[in-house]
Amino acid sequence: MKAAVWYGQNNIRVEDITEPVPGPGQVKIKINACGICGSDLHEFRQGPFIIPVKPHPLTGQAGGPVVLGHEFSAEVVQPGSNVTGFNPGDRVTVNALITCNECHYCKKGAYNMCVKLGSTGFAADGGFAEYAVVNDYALFHLPDSVSDDMGSFIEPLAVSVRAVKRSRMKIGDSVAIIGAGPIGLLVMQVCLVAGASQVFVVEPIKARRDLAKKLGAAAVFNPFKSNPGKKIAELTNGLRTEIAFDCVGNQPAFNTALSTTGRRGTICIVGLSMTPVEVPFIRLWGHEKEIVFSCGYENEFTAALALMADKRIDIQEMISERIQLEDIVEKGIEPLIGDAEKYIKIVVYP
Numbered sequence: 569m570k571a572a573v574w575y576g577q578n579n580i581r582v583e584d585i586t587e588p589v590p591g592p593g594q595v596k597i598k599i600n601a602c603g604i605c606g607s608d609l610h611e612f613r614q615g616p617f618i619i620p621v622k623p624h625p626l627t628g629q630a631g632g633p634v635v636l637g638h639e640f641s642a643e644v645v646q647p648g649s650n651v652t653g654f655n656p657g658d659r660v661t662v663n664a665l666i667t668c669n670e671c672h673y674c675k676k677g678a679y680n681m682c683v684k685l686g687s688t689g690f691a692a693d694g695g696f697a698e699y700a701v702v703n704d705y706a707l708f709h710l711p712d713s714v715s716d717d718m719g720s721f722i723e724p725l726a727v728s729v730r731a732v733k734r735s736r737m738k739i740g741d742s743v744a745i746i747g748a749g750p751i752g753l754l755v756m757q758v759c760l761v762a763g764a765s766q767v768f769v770v771e772p773i774k775a776r777r778d779l780a781k782k783l784g785a786a787a788v789f790n791p792f793k794s795n796p797g798k799k800i801a802e803l804t805n806g807l808r809t810e811i812a813f814d815c816v817g818n819q820p821a822f823n824t825a826l827s828t829t830g831r832r833g834t835i836c837i838v839g840l841s842m843t844p845v846e847v848p849f850i851r852l853w854g855h856e857k858e859i860v861f862s863c864g865y866e867n868e869f870t871a872a873l874a875l876m877a878d879k880r881i882d883i884q885e886m887i888s889e890r891i892q893l894e895d896i897v898e899k900g901i902e903p904l905i906g907d908a909e910k911y912i913k914i915v916v917y918p
């Protein structure tokens with residue numbers, strides 16, 4: 569079968585590899601659509617990052633070669649032995665977490681804290697291929713109203729639902745979103761569904777600001793052309809917001825999150841910083857601000873599916889391109905790195 573295989577930095581090759589065979593408790597699926605995520609770009613440029621370096625305790629994966637891709641919709645081809653509840657032809661999406669299901673954290677449902685945590689598309693072959701084999705516990709049926717494209721957004725939507733839960737946003741709160749990439753735009757929509765009074769979006773790229781506005785942002789700001797903290801203060805009688813989501817993960821984004829939140833505000837860090845970020849204690853202490861972190865998801869797939877199924881979340885205009893697997897590097901990964909302002913999400917059809 570055809571697959572996009574990661575061998576190392578700047579080295580992803582589309583080639584023919586052996587079709588995987590499901591073991592007990594596993595299911596072979598045919599991939600219908602798989603989104604390219606920021607973490608795939610990280611692996612391409614600077615990896616291995618989430619790809620394990622030492623043999624993974626659950627999968628044995630160590631470095632490459634590995635098939636990336638963890639945001640996908642698929643169709644069941646062949647359930648392995650001991651699999652119940654999934655039959656050939658079933659449309660599914662995949663929770664990317666690979667967990668031991670035995671440790672203290674797994675037993676209480678905190679799957680993203682599993683002591684042996686891995687992820688499909690990093691610690692095991694993922695969705696940039698014609699077929700994949702995944703654990704049956706990771707599969708979720710797609711309702712008819714969720715298309716293959718929408719199914720490929722359930723994983724990032726689960727990330728976004730978790731972020732809003734971690735922020736403890738309450739109905740009526742005002743919110744700032746720093747960064748309107750795919751995650752920022754989904755977090756914004758989840759906040760609106762969850763009853764945010766108004767959501768402000770800070771984003772340098774115009775096309776993304778325009779889409780944020782269309783999807784319900786109360787106001788959008790270019791951080792290079794204005795001071796979002798001051799602007800939001802003007803719009804909120806000086807109160808600023810209760811919650812800011814940093815969906816970028818770097819020093820300027822954190823500084824913006826700090827300045828857009830008011831007293832006793834909460835900053836929820838969703839984007840991932842590779843370098844340390846300075847935190848000015850004095851500005852958080854005096855205003856009793858909190859910083860919380862949100863990492864992936866623990867069990868938010870059911871909620872994400874429900875929000876997608878009845879169209880409370882709109883992803884149609886977030887898809888900038890649809891490409892074939894053989895073009896993944898030239899028409900997917902490279903443009904997303906080099907021409908970021910032109911794209912939000914690129915979806916690959918194996």
Ligand SMILES: [Zn+2]
Pocket residue numbers: 605606607638639724
């Ligand atoms: Zn991702």
Ligand SMILES: [Zn+2]
Pocket residue numbers: 667668669670671672673674675681682683684685
């Ligand atoms: Zn565990």
